[in-house]
Amino acid sequence: MDCKYVVNLISKGGLSPAEQIMLNTHLEGCRSCKEKFLLLDKTFSLLKNEVILPPDDFTDKIMSKIEQKKPITDGYVLPFHSYFRRLIPAAVVATMVVVAGLIFLQKRKPSEVVVTFNIAVSDAQAVTLAGDFNGWDTESLKLKKQNGIWVLKLPLAPGRYQYAFVIDGKNWLADPYAKDYVDSDYAPGAKNSVVDTTRL
């Protein structure tokens, strides 16, 4: 019996007694097939026995999102995407240029990390930052305009945070250079940017 056929037998569920005998006979004499069979078996055992546990604050994080006040959802804006045109008035589209998005790491206290949020937006009167770290408050974290770029340095406890920029109190902008994005809970099709202080 050739090994190719044996692979099919091993992969099949529910062998007949005759098939079982054929298989066992082959495995006794064929080291390579036997090792594969054992590996498959070990795979099943490992998958059953090795349970990867979620972090301790798993439930708390979800419940806090459920309790959270919903941020303003109209006017979710994404640069470089078609949503952009749909949600912003044409005049603003023509003038808005998104350039920056670099995030710099500076260590302060051992427990805190200063993250620099940058974005270049023309024709904005005010830019604020809203995210997990401030309960998605659209007013409290104001960026300062420096040489055409809006900047804010924010000390954060180590962790992973979702955020977005808010332009003139009403238009939301994702960070074009964020390392990761997640779907926003509150505006279909929109994305929140993600910063992970351990992976800057």
Added chain:
Amino acid sequence: MDISQSDDVVLIQDTLAGNKSSFAILINKYKSKIFNLCYRMLNNYHDAEDISQEAFLRAYKKLDEFKVSQKFQNWLYTIAINLCRNKLKRDNLVKFISIDKKITDEDDDIPFEIADESQTPEKYLIRMEEKNRIRYLVHSIPVKYRTVFLLRYVEGLSYKEISEITGLPVGTVETWLFRAKKVVLKNAEIFYSA
């Protein structure tokens, strides 16, 4: 309906009545299963955390759509699996694939790739210890087969339950399990061919 399921229904009804803490109980009950499944699908702890949390949030938002005839656990699996598949599709659009070996399934347009692309498969895998070999083998299964494979061999579900969760006919579940195992066996050759 078994006891566990009727407990779930009570908690769901309680949540819908406005008692959010009942949902926290549901999360605690199923978080390990959902997280573990997502981890096995995505092979990445942070991604598993994000996606499994998202699964519970979606479940919360759609709680009024949950049908009592279903098992809440299986409903959660369905949500989680869809999110995992979407995540894998998105990642493949942006990720640069740096390894030469790419195993694609003829029916599935999601190519497989190894989570750790930093080394070529041949050199790296031979030195892998068994646990990691097995993780690699599981992750080498094309996404759609991996789903049924994990539901069967991690969660221990019946073909019928897997069929309900995935929407696939039972015959397809059987076929895909067969194919998943064949892929594992084929890829296991890497460890023995050197």
